[in-house]
Structures are given as structure tokens and as C-alpha cells.
Amino acid sequence: MSDTIFSKIISKEIPAEILYEDEHALAFSDISPQAPVHFLVIPKKPIATINDIQPEDTSLVGHLYWVAAQIAKQKGVAEDGYRAVMNCNEYGGQTVYHIHLHILAGKPLGWPPYQ
Numbered sequence: 393m394s395d396t397i398f399s400k401i402i403s404k405e406i407p408a409e410i411l412y413e414d415e416h417a418l419a420f421s422d423i424s425p426q427a428p429v430h431f432l433v434i435p436k437k438p439i440a441t442i443n444d445i446q447p448e449d450t451s452l453v454g455h456l457y458w459v460a461a462q463i464a465k466q467k468g469v470a471e472d473g474y475r476a477v478m479n480c481n482e483y484g485g486q487t488v489y490h491i492h493l494h495i496l497a498g499k500p501l502g503w504p505p506y507q
């Protein structure tokens with residue numbers, strides 16, 4: 393897989409507002425927030441899209457949700473609620489081909505999410 397901007401955030405070649413880091417995952421604020429709280433949780437392993445998740449990655453993907461919930465609690469948005477979304481490919485609106493969980497919070501969010 394070719395390098396993405398997220399690989400450079402993982403390697404600290406480019407800066408990000410890092411919210412959480414462990415051996416397997418990294419979370420940082422989205423540079424173009426679409427809600428009062430908007431952060432991304434990514435695996436350190438570069439997986440291009442949801443379609444590329446392998447059986448051995450399933451606990452890693454579950455870990456991303458756990459990380460998301462810890463940060464949501466820290467930010468005080470867990471009780472009110474939030475949206476966790478992972479876009480896939482062109483129709484899903486994916487622009488960075490390194491899977492990432494968007495967490496959007498801080499106000500009631502519209503549904504359905506498409507226009």
C-alpha cells in the first residue's frame with residue numbers, strides 16, 4: 393500500500409493534535425471538523441479500506457471502537473452520544489486510503505447522513 397498522510401502522522405513526520413496513542417492505534421483531531429467534536433481513530437497498521445480488513449485484523453478494528461469510547465468519555469460527549477463512521481471508497485466519501493473511524497459529537501446529528 394502506498395503511503396498516505398496518516399502514515400506520516402503515525403511516524404510524526406507531520407504534526408497532528410494527538411489525543412491517544414498505543415502500540416496499535418492512534419487518535420487525533422480532524423483537521424477539518426464537521427461537528428463541535430470531530431476526531432479520527434486509526435490503526436497503525438496501514439489498511440487501505442474496509443474491504444481490505446483481514447480476519448486477523450478484526451480485534452484491531454474492535455480496538456479502534458474501544459479507543460473511540462475512551463476519548464468520547466474523556467471529552468464528556470459519551471453520554472449525550474456521538475456518531476462513529478468509517479467511509480469506504482468513492483461512494484462512501486473516503487479520501488484517505490488508510491482506514492479511520494470518524495467520531496462526531498457535540499450536537500444532535502442529522503439522519504440520514506447523506507444529501
Ligand code: AMP
Pocket residue numbers: 397408420421422423424425478479485486487488489
Ligand atoms: P475520509 O474522507 O473519510 O477519508 O476522511 C478523511 C479525513 O481526514 C477528513 O475528515 C479530513 O479532514 C481528515 N484529514 C486529512 N488530513 C488530515 C490531517 N493532516 N490531520 C487531521 N485530519 C486530516
